[in-house]
Amino acid sequence: MNWNAISFDWNHVRAFLATVEEGSLSAAARATGQTQPTLGRQVAALEEAIGVTLFERVGRSLTLTTSGAQLVDHVRAMGEAASRISLAASGQSQSIEGLVRISASDVLSVYQLPPVIAQLRDRAPGIEVEVVSSNAISDLLRRDADIALRHIRPEQPELIARKLADSDAYLYATPDYLSRVGNPKVVDDLKAANFIGYGAPDEMLPHFVAMGLPLTRDNIRYHSDSGVVGWHMVRQGLGIGVMSEQVAALTPDIVRVLPDLPPVSFPTWLVSHRELITSSRIRLVFDHLAEMLG
Amino acid sequence: MNWNAISFDWNHVRAFLATVEEGSLSAAARATGQTQPTLGRQVAALEEAIGVTLFERVGRSLTLTTSGAQLVDHVRAMGEAASRISLAASGQSQSIEGLVRISASDVLSVYQLPPVIAQLRDRAPGIEVEVVSSNAISDLLRRDADIALRHIRPEQPELIARKLADSDAYLYATPDYLSRVGNPKVVDDLKAANFIGYGAPDEMLPHFVAMGLPLTRDNIRYHSDSGVVGWHMVRQGLGIGVMSEQVAALTPDIVRVLPDLPPVSFPTWLVSHRELITSSRIRLVFDHLAEMLG
DNA sequence: TCCAATTCATGCATTTATGTATAGGTGATC
DNA sequence: GATCACCTATACATAAATGCATGAATTGGA
Structure with a gap:
């Protein structure tokens, strides 16, 4: 590995990625929980480090230069690898305590999940549960939730699904x-x-x-x-x-x-990540939901 | 993009990668030009951030835990994406000044390259040249050099090659x-x-x-x-x-x-990266070598 | 068994990065 | 055309990371 070639600050790459995705330094700052000056300096430092002008400062906004645009694909790939690290790391967690996020429709969330969660509390009191109540199909690949209840069969191969009772x-x-x-x-x-x-x-x-x-x-x-x-x-x-x-x-x-x-x-599917389900905490909740709702 | 999931320090990932590749914190420190305490703290901080124990501190050395081992693939992917960013960034450089590294056999380096470089100096005085004289086939994919002279045709599709005179x-x-x-x-x-x-x-x-x-x-x-x-x-x-x-x-x-x-x-091939050759500086040296040696 | 070499961990001074507050600009809207 | 909303750039105090020096522990070999 040629360490010299990748000695630029990797966090600055994330700053660049966030700025591209969110459209402005300020929006990126809001999205990432940092401040606009920090993002601005990080992007400027990255430009300095790799010798490429990434943004054209025109008016009140930034626009990607053609040089910058040709880096975006690789930068996205880096961000996706970072996501997979995070995902796999969560899957490695064998702790029975911690947060599990369950995405479900509002009707399921309101009428059916609470008693199931009450039973889960008795079985595993250390588990914290966040119910992401949304009728939009939550993006498990983006990790909006760890486990989702859906009424359509997920197609992505990264996801594992268990069919509950019709x-x-x-x-x-x-x-x-x-x-x-x-x-x-x-x-x-x-x-x-x-x-x-x-x-x-x-x-x-x-x-x-x-x-x-x-x-x-x-x-x-x-x-x-x-x-x-x-x-x-x-x-x-x-x-x-x-x-x-x-x-x-x-x-x-x-x-x-x-x-x-x-x-x-209509069917109900219990869905999670292939890599997340290796976490004992998430596995426990997954199995509990399957047992109680299936 | 779920920024929260990738909010860990990306530089710490590089520290982890370097430690895995080089085998120890000290070796990683030498390879990356940092110090051993820094690497050690960065790896520890990454473990804390993602909630996974990456190394087992046994005796004087570190060994990957099974959890850590399952992250290595994704970490490598992140490093490779970083390499591609660096590569593409170098390719975007339209500056006629700066460093170009030429890899060649020692015989070529000693007897044939110096006069060619002397002519290059007259044509482009701002270009700095480093001759990587080695009889091992330099790994252009690892960016040991920008341009290589070889006597076998390179097979990798990422590389472009021009055949010089036999x-x-x-x-x-x-x-x-x-x-x-x-x-x-x-x-x-x-x-x-x-x-x-x-x-x-x-x-x-x-x-x-x-x-x-x-x-x-x-x-x-x-x-x-x-x-x-x-x-x-x-x-x-x-x-x-x-x-x-x-x-x-x-x-x-x-x-x-x-x-x-x-x-x-026997043939001689002039080889470079598909993405690097877009740099005018490297393109100029590439074309000059082709003209003078071809 | 002892010694040399190499490793990781820790305390401290220094450098570096970050956030807050604020100034300076630009474009859309009424 | 004036105002408002929003953006980027900069100054400064604070917080954080880094490197150096050093200590502690382990391995391999004489």
């Missing part, structure tokens, strides 16, 4: 609301009903149609990005919503709409 | 030595002659045999790793040596042995 989802509403729309008995009776949408109505509608419901865009008048908010709209008697059987069972004063309508079955 | 090598000796062995006229007359070997005799002998010479191990009594030393042995009348026509022409009082013997033809 869940059945039905239509639910309050008895009060159902009587208000004339106690529907067949699907055609739902044409005048209100449906609660989770996320954008245009994304929700095809799912309702696939269930055989004769609905249009106008049937989805109330909607929310949050599944929990949507479910509370249902509980409030604002309309009919889809929900998994398990969650609905936890909710009093909610009845199934058209009980003869076949359910929508 | 050279003819003949047998040479002093007239004094030839008369001492009876002025040989045909190859069989050489059976009793001494041959000068460059490098190990066992490596040299097959080349002589390939030339049709009836020699054995015993014919090579004087040899040296250095081609220059070997050639001076020939000049001193210690035996017969192989030398390229061009170099022999520079040497007075040396005559060709068996002038009718067909020459051994």
Whole structure:
């Protein structure tokens, strides 16, 4: 190894990478938890060290020079290697104490995870749990979380996934609301009903149609990005919503709409990193989730 | 990018890498131009930061833990990315001033390069030249040199090579030595002659045999790793040596042995990095060498 | 068994890098 | 065209890392 060729300050490379990715020194400082003067000096020092002008100081912002742009790929590769080091290091941790981050949809996070975590507390009191409640598919490759619960099968080979039991989802509403729309008995009776949408109505509608419901865009008048908010709209008697059987069972004063309508079955996958799962702490949480939810 | 995951000190990764590659903190300190306490503290800080014990302090030396060993691949990848940054940065340099390192065999370095460099001085006075004189094939991928002169075609796709003119090598000796062995006229007359070997005799002998010479191990009594030393042995009348026509022409009082013997033809390749050759400084030296030696 | 060589660990003075505060500029917006 | 929001550059006090000198421990060989 020619140590002389790589004797420049590697932290300055990270400063350059952050500046490129975030778009400015100030943004990079915010993202990395450093200060703008530090980032500025580090980038300037890197330019001095490798003899390449990386940014053109034009106006209030920096733009990559062509020379700088040709280094970006290698700089990214270095950052990715650093990420893998961090990942593998976390996977090496055999400590039964410490943080584990679990990403799940808000509905899962609110209704199903808390009791599971309560049991985990009894099994492994030293484990700290952070629930990353998001309906966006969290990027495990970016390490937004250590473990994720998803309803689609992950494709990346770096991830390992365990399929949990399939869940059945039905239509639910309050008895009060159902009587208000004339106690529907067949699907055609739902044409005048209100449906609660989770996320954008245009994304929700095809799912309702696939269930055989004769609905249009106008049937989805109330909607929310949050599944929990949507479910509370249902509980409030604002309309009919889809929900998994398990969650609905936890909710009093909610009845199934058209009980003869076949359910929508959907899978749940427990996902983690191939390298992270070697950590006994994460492995323990992973196995616990699989046992309790599977 | 999850900056939090890669917020450990990247220089400490280099310290770890150097310690792994060099085998000890002290050796790593020597190799990287730092001090042993610094390296020791950096490795300890990295262990603290990523929560993994990298080395087992046993006796006077360090041995990698299994956890540490599983990080080494990623750490090497980071180092290689750093090397590529350095390489690409050098290639981006459009300065006509600065250092260019040329690797060549000692014979080329001593007899043929100096006049070529003298002409280069007139063409580009700002260029500093370091001649890495070595008969080992220098590792351009490790950046032991910027440009190399070789007699075998490089295979790595990262390297670019330009073929120079083929050279003819003949047998040479002093007239004094030839008369001492009876002025040989045909190859069989050489059976009793001494041959000068460059490098190990066992490596040299097959080349002589390939030339049709009836020699054995015993014919090579004087040899040296250095081609220059070997050639001076020939000049001193210690035996017969192989030398390229061009170099022999520079040497007075040396005559060709068996002038009718067909020459051994060998190629010369001018080699550099694909990314380095984009530097105008290195490009200039590369082209100058090609012109003067081609 | 003793000695020499080599290794890692530690205390201290010095150098270096960092953060805070602030100044100087630029571009978008009303 | 003035204002606002946002960016980069600089001065200075503070915090951190580095190198030097030295100590302690171990290995290999005479």
